[in-house]
Amino acid sequence: MAKSKGQTTREKVEAGLPRRRRKELMFKFVGMLATTVGVVFLGVFFSTLIAEGSSAFKQTFMKLDIELAEDVIAPGGELDLAYADFDGLVRSALREAIPEVSGRRDRRELYRLVSVGAAYQLRDLVEANPELVGTKQTMWVPASSNVDMLIKGNIDAELDESLRPISDKQIAWVGTLQDDGRIETRFNKALFTNGDSRDPELAGIKGAVMGSLYMLIVTIALSFPIGVAAAIYLEEFAPRNRWSDLIEVNINNLAAVPSIVFGLLGLAVFINWASLPRSAPLVGGLVLTLLTLPVIIIASRAAIKAVPPSIREAALGLGASQTQVVFHHVLPLALPGMLTGTIIGMSRALGESAPLLMIGMVAFIVDVPGGFNDPATALPIQIYLWADSPERAFAERTSAAIIVLLGFLLLMNLAAVILRKRMERKW
Amino acid sequence: MKMTAMTDVTTDNQTPPTLTEEPAAAPVAEPIQMPQVPEQETELSGETVGNIHCENPFMIANDVNVYYGDNHAIKNVSLEIGKKEVIALIGPSGCGKSTFLRCLNRMNDTIETARVTGQITLDGKDIHRKEQDPVALRARVGMVFQKPNPFPKSIYDNVAYGPRIHGLAADRAELDDIVHTSLERAGLLKEVKDRLDEPGTSLSGGQQQRLCIARTIAVNPEVILMDEPCSALDPIATARIEDLMDELCEDYAIVIVTHSMQQAARVSRRVAYFHLGLLVEVDETDRIFTNPQHRLTEDYITGRIG
Ligand SMILES: Nc1ncnc2c1ncn2[C@@H]1O[C@H](COP(=O)(O)OP(=O)(O)OP(=O)(O)O)[C@@H](O)[C@H]1O
Ligand SMILES: [Mg+2]
Numbered sequence: 001m002a003k004s005k006g007q008t009t010r011e012k013v014e015a016g017l018p019r020r021r022r023k024e025l026m027f028k029f030v031g032m033l034a035t036t037v038g039v040v041f042l043g044v045f046f047s048t049l050i051a052e053g054s055s056a057f058k059q060t061f062m063k064l065d066i067e068l069a070e071d072v073i074a075p076g077g078e079l080d081l082a083y084a085d086f087d088g089l090v091r092s093a094l095r096e097a098i099p100e101v102s103g104r105r106d107r108r109e110l111y112r113l114v115s116v117g118a119a120y121q122l123r124d125l126v127e128a129n130p131e132l133v134g135t136k137q138t139m140w141v142p143a144s145s146n147v148d149m150l151i152k153g154n155i156d157a158e159l160d161e162s163l164r165p166i167s168d169k170q171i172a173w174v175g176t177l178q179d180d181g182r183i184e185t186r187f188n189k190a191l192f193t194n195g196d197s198r199d200p201e202l203a204g205i206k207g208a209v210m211g212s213l214y215m216l217i218v219t220i221a222l223s224f225p226i227g228v229a230a231a232i233y234l235e236e237f238a239p240r241n242r243w244s245d246l247i248e249v250n251i252n253n254l255a256a257v258p259s260i261v262f263g264l265l266g267l268a269v270f271i272n273w274a275s276l277p278r279s280a281p282l283v284g285g286l287v288l289t290l291l292t293l294p295v296i297i298i299a300s301r302a303a304i305k306a307v308p309p310s311i312r313e314a315a316l317g318l319g320a321s322q323t324q325v326v327f328h329h330v331l332p333l334a335l336p337g338m339l340t341g342t343i344i345g346m347s348r349a350l351g352e353s354a355p356l357l358m359i360g361m362v363a364f365i366v367d368v369p370g371g372f373n374d375p376a377t378a379l380p381i382q383i384y385l386w387a388d389s390p391e392r393a394f395a396e397r398t399s400a401a402i403i404v405l406l407g408f409l410l411l412m413n414l415a416a417v418i419l420r421k422r423m424e425r426k427w
Numbered sequence: 428m429k430m431t432a433m434t435d436v437t438t439d440n441q442t443p444p445t446l447t448e449e450p451a452a453a454p455v456a457e458p459i460q461m462p463q464v465p466e467q468e469t470e471l472s473g474e475t476v477g478n479i480h481c482e483n484p485f486m487i488a489n490d491v492n493v494y495y496g497d498n499h500a501i502k503n504v505s506l507e508i509g510k511k512e513v514i515a516l517i518g519p520s521g522c523g524k525s526t527f528l529r530c531l532n533r534m535n536d537t538i539e540t541a542r543v544t545g546q547i548t549l550d551g552k553d554i555h556r557k558e559q560d561p562v563a564l565r566a567r568v569g570m571v572f573q574k575p576n577p578f579p580k581s582i583y584d585n586v587a588y589g590p591r592i593h594g595l596a597a598d599r600a601e602l603d604d605i606v607h608t609s610l611e612r613a614g615l616l617k618e619v620k621d622r623l624d625e626p627g628t629s630l631s632g633g634q635q636q637r638l639c640i641a642r643t644i645a646v647n648p649e650v651i652l653m654d655e656p657c658s659a660l661d662p663i664a665t666a667r668i669e670d671l672m673d674e675l676c677e678d679y680a681i682v683i684v685t686h687s688m689q690q691a692a693r694v695s696r697r698v699a700y701f702h703l704g705l706l707v708e709v710d711e712t713d714r715i716f717t718n719p720q721h722r723l724t725e726d727y728i729t730g731r732i733g
Contacts, residue, residue, distance in 0.1 A: 240539060310576035314639070316537060318589040318646060319566035328588075329578060 049406075053399025059188035059201060060148040061140040062114055062177065064093040066122060070134045079130055086119040086126075090141065097182060098173050109170055113177075115142040117190070117202045142190070143183070145200040145393035147174055151185060154392055165392075191400060195368045196382065200393030203386070205401050207368045211281050211361070211376030212350060212408075214369060218285020219292060219349050224342050226289075227296030231338070234297070235304040236326050255294035262291045263358030271359060278360035279375040287355045292345035299341020303334035336423040343416035347409050353380035379405045473503055476720045477710035481509035481697065485680050486531060486568075486650060491545035493526050493535065500526045503545075504706040506699060508650070513672060513681040515691035515712070518701035519727065524684045525573075527701065528652050531682065532568035533561045549650070566593055569648035573655040573684075575635035577627030577642070582619050585627040585638055586610060589646035605645055612674070613641035614667050633664030640671065644679075651675065653683040657690065669694050688728055692716055700724045 007015075066089055073084045091111050095101065101110045118141035126133060146166045149155045155164050157171055177183050194204030238244045266287035270276045276283050307330050315325045356362065361377050364385070369376035377385070379401060386398040484507040493501035501523045508514055508531075516524040526535070533554060535541040547554050554564050566589075577585050586606045589595075596602035606623075610616040615637040619630070627638050636656060643651060653672075657665040672681055672694050685691050691698055691712065698715040700708045700723070708715065708724045719725040 308576075310572065310574060311578060313534070313537075313572060314576040314578060314642075315588075317532070317534065317565060317570035317572070318592070318642065319562050319564075320588075320592055321562045324592055328592075333579065 049399050049402055053396055053401075053403045055152050055154075056191060056396040056400035057188050058152070058185045059190065060143040060151045060183060060185050062118075062143045062147075063138060063140055063182040063184070064090065064097060064114070064118070065136055065138050066090060066093040067136050068122075068126065068133050073126055073133050079126075079133070081123055081127055084123070084126075086122040087116075089122060090114060090118045097180070098176055101173070106169065109167060110173060113144055113147050113170060113173060115144050115201045116199060117142045140184070140186070142201045145391060146170070147183075148201055149392050150174060151183065154396070191397070195366045196364060196377070196385070197366060200389075200391050200397060203394070203397060205379065205382055205404060207365055208377050208379045208382035208401070209404070210369050211284070212378045214281030214372050214376065215284040215288055215378060216346060216350060218282055218372065219288040220342070220346060222285070222289040223292045223296055223345065227293050227342070227345075228300050228338055230293075231297045231300030231304060232326060232331070235301050236322065236330065251294050251297055255298055258354075259291055259352055260354040260358065262287050263355030265290065266355060267358045277373050277375075279363050279365070279377075280373045281369060281376050282372040283359050284356050284361055284376075284378065285372070287359060288349040288352060291352060291355060292342075292349050295345040295348065296338070296342050299344065300334065300338040303337025303341065304330055306337065307333045336420040339419050339423070340416045343412050343419075347412050350408060350412070351380055351405065353378070353384060356381055379408070473705055475505065475706045475709060477708045477714070479506050479706070479709045481507045481512065483510045483512075484508065485510040485550060487546075487548045488527075488530070489546040489548075491527070491530055491543065491547060493523070493530060493544075494542045495526075495538070496540045500704050501530070502704040504701075506706060506709060508680055508682060509697075510680055511676055511678070512697065513676045513683060513695045514697045514699060515695035516682065516684045516699050516701060517686070517688070517691055517727070518707075520686075522701040523704045524701050525654050528570075528654055528682060528684055531650070531652055532565045532570055534565075534570065536561055566646055567648055568650040568652060569643035569646055571636070571640055571643050571651065571653040571656050573658055575632055575639050575659065577630070577635050577638050579626060579628055581624045582610075582627050582630070582638060583623040586641050586645045589642060593646060595646070609641040609645035610638075612644055612671070613637045614671055615641055633660045633667070636660060636664070637668065637671075640668070644675065648679065650680045650682065653681065655684050655686065658686065665690070688716070700727060702727075 069089060072089060073086075074080060091107075094110060094114055095107070098110060101107055118139075121139070121141055125137070125139070143151070146155070147170075150157070150166055150171065151174070155166060157164075161168050174183065190202055191204045193206055194202055195207030197203040234244065234247065238247075266283060270283045270286050271278055276286075311329050311333065312325055315329050316322075320328065356378055362381055362385070363375060363377065365375050365377055367374070383398055383401045383405065386394045386401060486508040488504060488506045488508075491501055491504045492499065504527060506527075516527065518524055526541075529535045530543055530547060531554075533543075535543055543555070549564070549567065553559070578588065580588070583606055586609050587602055590602060590605050596605055607616060610619065615634060618634060619625075619638075627635065630638060636659070640656070657668055660668065669690065672683070675681060683691075683694065695712050697709065698712050699706055700715070700719075700721070702723050708719060708721045710720070715724065716728060719728060725731075
């Protein structure tokens with residue numbers, strides 16, 4: 001057919017083939033390189049995170065034989081939990097375990113081996129079992145974070161005494177306790193059941209997890225229906241004119257607005273104007289709703305647009321009304337995409353911290369929030385707070401909290417994949 | 428006026444696509460001439476030759492114009508469609524056959540840029556009158572599309588969808604009955620009797636198209652519009668659907684767009700030839716194929732215009 005310079009089409013094609021193959025190889029190589037770099041970065045990230053954080057899931061405990069002296073806990077036969085000196089009981093048990101300590105200063109150093117949590121644990125025990133008063137109980141109580149760090153090898157005993165937070169004497173006592181079989185590392189339940197604390201060995205992420213959960217409940221309850229409804233309206237019902245163009249541009253821009261701006265907006269509108277409580281998951285959820293709405297709307301519109309027009313035409317041709325077309329055909333087909341978009345938005349909301357700073361969720365809150373109006377923090381804020389703390393023991397907890405956060409994100413993304421697989425229909 | 432459409436030939440199923448610029452269908456066994464595209468502005472007067480009237484008109488289009496934005500796609504077309512007749516719309520690609528067809532059940536309403544003027548009546552009533560709901564109109568004027576487009580639902584639900592939304596069946600038994608008779612009439616029942624729960628999309632292309640026809644007749648429309656219903660089908664499936672049309676035209680008026688002269692000759696009683704948005708010639712099928720009045724019609728059916 002086409003002949004120029006005496007070459008047939010076939011000759012021309014064949015002449016070009018090596019170059020095409022070279023290009024293909026080159027592209028393959030670049031792609032592989034890019035993937036490898038990404039995987040290596042991820043690998044480094046995860047391995048350091050796990051190396052740093054995994055030890056936080058364990059905690060050092062100390063076995064003490066504690067005398068539940070009646071005259072301390074129940075003077076005059078009446079249980080007095082508020083004023084009873086449980087601390088004193090723990091201390092005397094500690095003195096008993098290491099009898100050679102004498103002198104006020106040494107004793108004070110000795111007392112620092114055990115966590116203040118020991119006294120709380122004792123109180124809880126007595127409260128639950130008042131009949132134990134007057135007996136002697138063998139209990140495992142949390143050691144202080146310095147002992148914990150020493151046992152986990154995070155404090156170098158070879159270092160000069162002035163450079164480490166634990167003295168030579170304390171190290172020797174810990175050695176004695178270890179020899180007596182009184183030291184053990186166990187699963188760190190406190191990390192999952194406690195709220196924040198100034199003492200690392202008592203600090204947990206439950207408060208932050210619950211705060212995040214309440215916020216996400218508010219966010220998903222508001223942003224999914226609003227986002228999907230807005231997307232359906234804009235895609236299927238709104239007239240195309242200058243107004244709808246303006247709205248479209250605005251929504252796309254909103255998705256790109258820095259999140260801290262939403263925090264400022266939330267502060268101005270929800271707290272200053274609507275007088276909602278500060279630091280509350282309700283307000284956090286509202287702010288995150290503003291943040292995720294554009295993401296959900298854009299994803300939902302894309303999902304609606306991806307529904308083949310032939311399905312729409314088929315339904316319209318049968319005499320279905322626009323609403324019937326949308327709810328019988330478009331929505332079922334677009335739902336997987338909408339849900340994926342929603343979960344991506346939720347993941348973003350879960351990991352967001354900047355806007356929450358603006359509405360006071362950065363406070364140090366010990367209590368686990370019990371509702372939407374209780375003061376709370378969120379997981380990423382907790383990570384920020386702990387990362388900011390000087391104690392060595394908070395460093396590993398920071399990593400542990402990051403692992404938990406990533407675990408949640410992984411779960412959500414998994415849910416997105418499963419949902420999509422389940423609901424996807426072929427046409 | 429652009430003539431690009433001339434090279435854009437949609438081959439029909441009888442003629443496998445070829446790389447040469449041979450016209451798609453040349454039923455008359457004359458030596459094929461290379462398509463020369465004569466400038467025929469003078470011949471496109473806008474007057475329709477032949478006879479746009481028929482004995483028993485059911486739908487009447489009067490002076491219909493369609494614009495897509497600035498594109499004047501249909502120009503002053505007037506045509507009558509009779510009760511119980513099959514009328515074929517033929518013409519080169521891009522001449523406006525689909526556009527005209529979509530006017531008849533107001534599917535063009537769904538295209539934002541489209542604007543329709545002129546009058547179309549169904550059983551004596553203007554379909555554009557205010558109180559006419561397009562939804563109700565489309566229940567009376569059904570449509571089968573060029574590409575089979577079953578819903579991603581079960582075969583049963585595909586056919587039952589129309590009766591359901593229009594509330595045609597009082598109970599499940601009646602719905603079952605409608606589904607079965609519709610599938611039967613579409614010639615599909617035998618093949619799918621035992622797999623009504625399977626998705627409609629699992630059928631073959633030809634079966635899907637018959638499913639779409641079953642879906643359309645399940646609503647019991649008065650007019651059926653078919654836009655190249657056989658363009659994706661093999662000759663056997665095509666023959667099936669042509670038989671079906673023969674049967675259906677005992678009850679319905681059928682308007683079919685086709686690129687196959689043979690098909691037009693086989694199934695239709697009248698033929699309308701469109702060219703660049705104009706209705707050039709309408710007449711009895713025999714007259715059109717044996718003795719076309721207009722030179723453009725003659726050129727087209729003898730294969731001189733692709
Ligand atoms: N949705 C649309 N928007 C804008 N222009 C359109 C649209 N549909 C069709 N047109 C234009 O209208 C003219 C007629 O198109 P139409 O689809 O009716 O042709 P046709 O005769 O059905 O062609 P074919 O045989 O290829 O299907 C063409 O010029 C086309 O570009
Ligand atoms: Mg067409």
